[in-house]
Amino acid sequence: MRRNISESTVRRLSFYLRILEKVEAVGIDTLSSEKLAQRTGTTAAQVRKDLSLFGSFGKRGLGYAIPQLASELREILGLDRTWRVALVGGGRIGSALFEYSGFRKRGFEIVAVLDADSSKVGQRWGKVVLSDIADLEKVLTAESVDIVILTIPAESVPDVLDRVVAVGVRGILNYAPVQLRVPGDVTVKDVNMVLELEALSFALSQTKGE
C-alpha cells in the first residue's frame, strides 16, 4: 500500500521524529510545520509535502498534533516494534557498538555477537555470549535475527555476506570498507566515519590545489 519513498524523505522523517519527541518531552502538544522545518534544516513546504505522503496530520493555524504525529512516524519507520540484531565482528568497533545504548532505545536489540577469534567465543557481554562465526547460520536462525551489523575486516566480508543473505536476513548495516553486492530484496546501509573523512579530505584537496 505504501508509495515509493525516497531515501532522503525517510531520513527527514527520522529528523522530524527526533524533534517531535524532544518537544513532546517538555510538554508541548502542537508544532507548526515552520518550526519543525527550522529545527530539522529544511523548509515548511518540504515538511508538509513529506508528511502528506502518509496522511493528514496538521490543522491549519494549529500545527501538528505532536503525540499522534510522533506515533505515526514511529509506525511508518518501523520503530513501533523490536528488531533483533546480530553483531558480526566483536572487535573494537563491534564492542563500542554493543555498549552504545542508542540502539536499544530505538528498538534495535543486539541478541547475538559472533566472532572468528576462538579466544573471544564464549565471552559474556551483558546478556549475550559470543558465538563462533562458524555457527553463523545456526545462531541467526535460532535468534530470529532481522538485521546484521558487519564489523569484520573487508577481506572477510564476501564469504560472511553470502552466508548472512542465504539464511534470509534482509537488512545489513555495514561498517567494513567494502562495497556489498546483495540481491534486490536485501537493504544495505553503510557507516564509516573514516571513509567520510577521506571523502572530505579528497574534496578539500581538489579545490585547494586549483
Place this chain on the structure above:
Amino acid sequence: MRRNISESTVRRLSFYLRILEKVEAVGIDTLSSEKLAQRTGTTAAQVRKDLSLFGSFGKRGLGYAIPQLASELREILGLDRTWRVALVGGGRIGSALFEYSGFRKRGFEIVAVLDADSSKVGQRWGKVVLSDIADLEKVLTAESVDIVILTIPAESVPDVLDRVVAVGVRGILNYAPVQLRVPGDVTVKDVNMVLELEALSFALSQTKGE
C-alpha cells in the same frame, strides 16, 4: 587539473588503498586488478576504469605496483598531509570519537574540542584543553582548523554551522540528525548509525507488510 570524480569513485579509491596497504604490509609488491576488485567488492573493469582516471599504474600481466599505487592514492585522497580537525560537542559521541585512534592514523588530528557546557570547558583531554563554544571563531582561527566534526544536538546546529562556515572552514563531518545547508564551496558528510538503522527498519517494514 583534476576531473570531476563521483562520490562512489572516491569511496572505492579509499577501499583500494586499504587493501593495498594490507597487502603491502605482508610484503607483496604487486596485485592484479582482479584481486583488488575481489577484495573490495567490485569488478576488475571498474578498478581499471577508476585508476585510469589518475594515470597509468598497472602493467599487463604483472598487476599494479603496490607501493607506487598506494602512495598515489594517498596523494589523490589528500592523505599525504595532516588535516587539523576541531570537534564541536564534547558529549558521549564526541568523547568516543576523540579516543578513536583511526583518525590520527589517516592524518586527521583533533586539535581542538569545544563545548557549551561550562563544567566541561577547561577539562584536559590528552593534549587538548576543552574550549568554550562561545570562543568558536577564535579557536578555529588560532588552530588553523580545516575540518569540523559536529556532535552537538540538532537544535544547536543552525547557529553553530553559520559560525563555522563564516570563519572559513570548508569541510564538515556531521553527526547531528539534521540536514545541513551550506554554501557550494563547503563539503558536508553525514555519519549517523541510528539513522541508518532507522532507514533499514523502514525498508524492512515496507516489504514485510505487503
